[in-house]
Amino acid sequence: MKSGDRVLVTGANGFVGEHVIDFLAATGVESIATGRALAFRYPRTAVPYYRCDLFDLPSVVQMFKAVKPTCVVHLASENSVGTAWQNPQKVIHHNVLTTAHLLEAVICSEPATRVIVVGSAHEYAPPANSTDALPLTEHSPTIPTNPYGWSKLLQTLVSCDYALQCGVPVTVARTFNLVGPGATNGVCAKIAQSIVQIERGEAPPELTLGSLRTQRDFLDVRDAVSAYWHLLTQTATPGNIFNVCSGRPVSLSALVELFRQASKVPFRVVEDPSLYRPDEAEIVYGSAQKLSDFTGWRPTFSLERSIADVLDYFRTNNRN
Numbered sequence: 001m002k003s004g005d006r007v008l009v010t011g012a013n014g015f016v017g018e019h020v021i022d023f024l025a026a027t028g029v030e031s032i033a034t035g036r037a038l039a040f041r042y043p044r045t046a047v048p049y050y051r052c053d054l055f056d057l058p059s060v061v062q063m064f065k066a067v068k069p070t071c072v073v074h075l076a077s078e079n080s081v082g083t084a085w086q087n088p089q090k091v092i093h094h095n096v097l098t099t100a101h102l103l104e105a106v107i108c109s110e111p112a113t114r115v116i117v118v119g120s121a122h123e124y125a126p127p128a129n130s131t132d133a134l135p136l137t138e139h140s141p142t143i144p145t146n147p148y149g150w151s152k153l154l155q156t157l158v159s160c161d162y163a164l165q166c167g168v169p170v171t172v173a174r175t176f177n178l179v180g181p182g183a184t185n186g187v188c189a190k191i192a193q194s195i196v197q198i199e200r201g202e203a204p205p206e207l208t209l210g211s212l213r214t215q216r217d218f219l220d221v222r223d224a225v226s227a228y229w230h231l232l233t234q235t236a237t238p239g240n241i242f243n244v245c246s247g248r249p250v251s252l253s254a255l256v257e258l259f260r261q262a263s264k265v266p267f268r269v270v271e272d273p274s275l276y277r278p279d280e281a282e283i284v285y286g287s288a289q290k291l292s293d294f295t296g297w298r299p300t301f302s303l304e305r306s307i308a309d310v311l312d313y314f315r316t317n318n319r320n
Contacts, residue, residue: 008069011076054098088147122149126281163239180221210275220301
């Protein structure tokens with residue numbers, strides 16, 4: 001980054017957006033938050049907020065003319081796998097069209113704008129029962145098994161096409177499971193919220209989960225934001241894709257034990273076969289070697305720290 005850089009953060013009102021804004025403020029970099037909401041949800045960080053609907057191309061172009069960003073972190077996305085199953089057309093339409101509009105605005109903008117598009121591990125084909133295909137790398141097959149994965153893969157393809165055809169300096173940060181304070185979706189948030197309810201006496205001391213043998217790659221959201229920053233400050237070939245992940249699998253049973261150690265009360269765990277997803281691989285994790293080699297990035301937050309922070313977040317904020 002150089003003096004005078006200005007970072008536009010789309011989807012700034014979301015879980016990751018909050019942390020990106022905080023990171024940029026702590027780093028002393030000027031940032032502008034944008035989203036469809038009337039106002040910025042996190043007023044503790046005093047940044048300008050530009051309300052914009054990315055479905056409206058003229059409005060996006062006008063925003064770029066007004067804001068004149070030199071960098072963009074594109075987080076705006078429909079990001080729920082469950083919602084995607086319920087309304088796949090909506091999710092695909094949203095994630096692809098909003099990205100295309102953003103990149104169209106970049107073409108029209110001065111000065112040239114570097115873009116980080118945040119992708120998803122759901123873009124990959126699930127590994128077979130053998131672990132020979134693991135860890136997943138940027139060269140692993142991309143055959144999603146759910147509509148959300150397809151929406152993110154199409155988003156990536158659109159981004160790469162703008163890089164190839166128009167020279168847009170866009171990089172795709174293909175991100176795996178994130179955990180950290182502020183999350184409201186995902187297995188870690190579900191477990192943390194349930195434990196806090198148990199601690200308050202609002203629920204029986206029992207967690208109902210799917211298969212405890214499932215293994216996934218968990219990365220602290222603050223480490224992911226650091227990775228995006230590293231990619232912004234390096235000059236990658238337009239259209240490059242980088243995995244953003246921890247590089248190690250953690251089983252759901254091991255995750256539960258970490259939560260148990262951080263919990264203030266005991267609880268039991270019940271496996272519910274109805275929560276099993278037969279189309280999902282038992283073990284999925286990635287390699288961030290390409291990212292590390294290119295930028296020098298390494299994760300710094302332990303999973304124990306992430307879990308403790310998620311629990312503290314719900315203890316402070318979950319007052320229902």
